[in-house]
Amino acid sequence: MTIHADKPRLDPATLRDLTRNGEGPRLLDVRTPGEFRTAHIPGSYNVPLDTLREHRTELLHHLNEDVILICRSGARAAQAEQALAEAGLPNLRVLDGGVTAWETTGGPLTRGPERWDLERQVRLIAGSIVVVTGVAGLFLPGLHLISTAVGAGLTVAALTNTCAMGMLLAKLPYNRGPRTDLDTVVTALRDSS
Structure with missing residues (x-):
């Protein structure tokens, strides 16, 4: 079974069918370690988006089968898909709706x-x-411009499908959880082969 990059996103029901016997595609969850630890699809591997982008060439050597990319809603997984496709990995799909859709449709989750x-x-x-x-702008003229800047930032985030505030928050200790470095990821991928 080969998954081609030109196929549409994978829906949760199809992913459940592919993974039912435990021999399905490789599942890479690109959320932060903290998010992954909170809830993830059983059998998935945590490869945070930043780690994936930085080390995508090294990861290619350990991803020789079909790969399903997962995040909360699909946005970060789409960014990971683009990064891995640019590095030459052809067998990629994104879980449509991410972990949220998986859970909504009754898919099992490992919870922390x-x-x-x-x-x-x-x-x-x-x-x-x-x-x-x-x-505060009622008492300090001009302070309302900060609200305008936040609104502009949210607009840019929506148009570019990236979020600077989210990237900054992802670096906080609360969101990092246990450190996920390349050696940890490669060891997990190699041990499962």
């Missing part, structure tokens, strides 16, 4: 300690900045 996902953290921080600077 509960934490807020990055998207929820971004909403909290951005919303808090807008509220605080909006109210």
